[in-house]
Amino acid sequence: MSRQFKGIDLNKRNEIPQAVITRLPRYYRYLSQLVEKGEYRISSLALSRLMGTTASQIRQDLNYFGGFGQQGYGYNTKNLCDRIGDILGNNDCYNTVIIGAGNLGKAIASSSSFAHTGLFLKCLFDVKPEIIGQTVCGCEVRHIDDIDSFWAENRVDVAILALPPSAALAVAEKIASLGVQGIWNFSEVELGLDPEKVAVRDVHLVDSFMTLCFDIKRNEKKY
Amino acid sequence: MSRQFKGIDLNKRNEIPQAVITRLPRYYRYLSQLVEKGEYRISSLALSRLMGTTASQIRQDLNYFGGFGQQGYGYNTKNLCDRIGDILGNNDCYNTVIIGAGNLGKAIASSSSFAHTGLFLKCLFDVKPEIIGQTVCGCEVRHIDDIDSFWAENRVDVAILALPPSAALAVAEKIASLGVQGIWNFSEVELGLDPEKVAVRDVHLVDSFMTLCFDIKRNEKKY
Numbered sequence: 296m297s298r299q300f301k302g303i304d305l306n307k308r309n310e311i312p313q314a315v316i317t318r319l320p321r322y323y324r325y326l327s328q329l330v331e332k333g334e335y336r337i338s339s340l341a342l343s344r345l346m347g348t349t350a351s352q353i354r355q356d357l358n359y360f361g362g363f364g365q366q367g368y369g370y371n372t373k374n375l376c377d378r379i380g381d382i383l384g385n386n387d388c389y390n391t392v393i394i395g396a397g398n399l400g401k402a403i404a405s406s407s408s409f410a411h412t413g414l415f416l417k418c419l420f421d422v423k424p425e426i427i428g429q430t431v432c433g434c435e436v437r438h439i440d441d442i443d444s445f446w447a448e449n450r451v452d453v454a455i456l457a458l459p460p461s462a463a464l465a466v467a468e469k470i471a472s473l474g475v476q477g478i479w480n481f482s483e484v485e486l487g488l489d490p491e492k493v494a495v496r497d498v499h500l501v502d503s504f505m506t507l508c509f510d511i512k513r514n515e516k517k518y
Numbered sequence: 519m520s521r522q523f524k525g526i527d528l529n530k531r532n533e534i535p536q537a538v539i540t541r542l543p544r545y546y547r548y549l550s551q552l553v554e555k556g557e558y559r560i561s562s563l564a565l566s567r568l569m570g571t572t573a574s575q576i577r578q579d580l581n582y583f584g585g586f587g588q589q590g591y592g593y594n595t596k597n598l599c600d601r602i603g604d605i606l607g608n609n610d611c612y613n614t615v616i617i618g619a620g621n622l623g624k625a626i627a628s629s630s631s632f633a634h635t636g637l638f639l640k641c642l643f644d645v646k647p648e649i650i651g652q653t654v655c656g657c658e659v660r661h662i663d664d665i666d667s668f669w670a671e672n673r674v675d676v677a678i679l680a681l682p683p684s685a686a687l688a689v690a691e692k693i694a695s696l697g698v699q700g701i702w703n704f705s706e707v708e709l710g711l712d713p714e715k716v717a718v719r720d721v722h723l724v725d726s727f728m729t730l731c732f733d734i735k736r737n738e739k740k741y
Contacts, residue, residue: 399622401621
């Protein structure tokens with residue numbers, strides 16, 4: 296039986312490869328820039344050259360979501376950008392807390408990069424007495440022991456774990472039990488939660504640094 | 519003509535797909551954990567199950583670097599981990615500066631995650647008078663105008679750009695002209711440098727957050 300939601304075949308939804316999903320934000324970035332520059336129309340070929348990919352990959356990727364191009368016209372950049380933003384939840388509102396209000400937690404809280412996403416920061420949590428009670432970007436830093444009472448009074452959709460590895464697992468299990476929908480995990484610890492209950496994206500910054508070092512070795516002809 | 523370096527066919531080096539390179543740090547992480555747990559041998563099948571991939575992908579990936587398994591034995595975890603660490607430059611020494619000593623720059627400087635990489639922090643740079651002269655993780659924060667004199671007196675291999683988008687391009691061009699080998703770019707700006715002269719890895723944290731929001735929508739059956 297065909298199950299549809301907003302024109303999407305739900306039976307096929309699990310067939311969208313991870314690689315396609317991780318490319319969506321990149322499409323969004325390039326399209327945003329084109330719209331900003333006042334370029335309202337682009338062919339898949341021109342877009343592919345700009346992005347260093349192929350026109351057929353762009354078409355294939357977008358076909359998972361219904362496809363958005365018109366034969367002979369190309370893409371309307373504003374429409375496509377809005378649609379991809381919609382797919383990525385940029386127009387939704389995710390009440391978010393940051394657990395760990397050290398340098399990383401503060402860097403995320405104060406970054407302007409999230410302005411176009413669905414991230415709505417509600418609170419930060421920490422354990423250090425000198426940080427508790429501070430205000431970071433208009434949000435209070437509360438003690439991590441207040442998590443239960445905060446959750447009881449507020450809807451929390453997403454938690455950002457910016458805390459040391461040793462504390463990450465217990466906190467993740469706690470907030471999973473409280474019903475958090477997504478965890479953005481900077482703790483370098485595998486959380487092992489059921490992905491159909493809690494969406495988790497791990498950020499391993501070190502991985503990216505290592506690949507940079509590999510690139511350098513390549514340029515030195517060591518690979 | 520076959521050009522060899524440490525058993526690697528240099529003519530083939532540019533054939534290593536990006537996807538393979540970006541998977542190497544993940545192999546390194548899993549293998550490090552196995553070594554830590556005292557598990558010194560693993561079959562490609564067991565490793566693939568642990569990592570949620572396939573044995574054939576692991577074998578294919580590692581074959582780009584010569585392959586490391588023994589038929590019927592599997593992998594020696596310690597050997598393989600060391601070799602991959604070697605490929606990723608973890609045993610080399612990259613003199614590194616962080617440009618932008620705000621929350622993000624400090625978070626990177628103070629992270630323990632880089633302990634096993636080749637990152638050797640030498641200095642931080644900023645423009646804010648109240649930050650200049652501070653010591654972060656044993657390194658001085660100097661004014662960005664000191665870049666020339668610092669470069670003249672020190673070898674600098676890698677620069678981490680943790681500064682606002684508006685300042686990123688000029689700084690990147692400056693340090694590229696001074697001969698930096700690699701730039702780890704958190705500025706969200708495309709630097710447009712010649713990749714054979716300066717290796718660049720861009721970190722778009724926002725991309726990862728957007729895919730998390732997509733995962734949440736999927737769990738809600740909105741995709």
